[in-house]
Amino acid sequence: MFDWIRRPARRGHFAALDHADFPAFEPGSVWLVGAGPGGPGLVSLLAYHALGQADVIVHDALVAPDLLAMAPRRAQKLFAGKRGGKPSPKQADISLQLIDLARSGKRVLRLKGGDPFMFGRGGEEAGALARLGIPFRIVPGISSGLGGxxxxxxxxxxxxxxxxxIFLTGHDESGAVPGGVDWNAVAHAAPVIVMFMAVKHLGSITQKLLAAGRDGADRLAIVSHAATPDQSIIETTLAQAHVLSEVPTPAIVVLGPVSAYRQSLDWYVGEARRHVFG
Known part of the structure; x- marks a missing residue:
């Protein structure tokens, strides 16, 4: 269904870095492109190429303004962002917008924070395009669960x-805690759990994990505004996470022993930083 490659593999040498050797961004097609976790320098060369060729850019709320500024002035920019607790466009309407723009002959760049296929609804948008035979390309991005x-x-x-x-989303289509998650299995399946969009329901999620037998002393870190000058980090434990308030978003949550490596690997200094542990 998503077999979108219809061309021979390109030559595997440094000539591929030449702008002219990138695949053509054809009119009437849609590229679903990952914008990375925050900083504009974390996009791929292919994403940068697409940004310069696009006629219209349909972008998420979390796409950095500095990245959008790299697009040519002629490119139309359309906001399609979703933020918890705020009025947001429906997913079906975004897909229809992409379809209409492509059918009008535009080079449509769907610019999504992180990676399109990592809790980014990229599979749904690509599926809508595939069902109607609209050409599309997937350009992976650095997920915030990795790069952030x-x-x-x-x-x-x-x-x-x-x-x-384990990678876990903190809310479902309705905005509630995902109902289909086997919390007993998740609590014990891996030493590390990375949670996307989990701040709103963090108290409920942590209680479910504790009830399933996860150790309350496990380290928990929250990285807000990752890879930007406003990056901040809160460190606490699973048992104490429910008392946190006013956690800056967007944020990525990681549960498990790996946050201890910050003591020696904390290399990036943001302009705003907050540390809590206890």
Missing amino acids: LAYAGIPITHRDTNQAV
């Missing part, structure tokens, strides 16, 4: 602590 934590000095895997990790 790296900017906080937190490796999500380390051979001294864990060989597995």
Whole structure:
């Protein structure tokens, strides 16, 4: 269904870095592109190429303004952001917008924070395009669950602590805590759990994990505004996380021993920083 590659593999040498050797961004097509976790320098060369070729950019709320500023002035910019607790466009309407723009002959860049296929609804948007035969390309991005934590000095895997990790979303389509999650299984499946969009329901999620038998002394870190000058980090424990208030968002939450590596790997200094542990 999502077999979108229809061309031979390109030559695997440094000529591929030449702008002219990138795939053509054809009129009437849609590129779903990951914008990375925050800083505009964390996009791929192919994403940068798409930004310069697009006729219209349909972008999320979390896409950095500095990244949008790299687009040519002729490119139309359309906001399609979703933020918890605020009026947001419906997913079906965003997909229809992409379809209409492509059918009008535009080069449509759907610019999404992080990676389009990591809790980014990219699969739904690509599916809508595929069903109507609209050409599309997926350009992966650096997920905040990887790059955002790296900017906080937190490796999500380390051979001294864990060989597995779970990625979890903190809310479902309705905005509530996901009802289909087997919390008993999640609590014990991996030493490290990385949670996206979990701040709103963090108290409920932590209580479910504790009730399932997860150790309340487990380290928990929250990285807000990752990879930007406003990055801040809160460190606490699973048992104490419910008392936190006014946690800056967007944020990524990591539960498990890997946040201890911040003591030696905390390399990025943001303009705003907050530390709590206890």
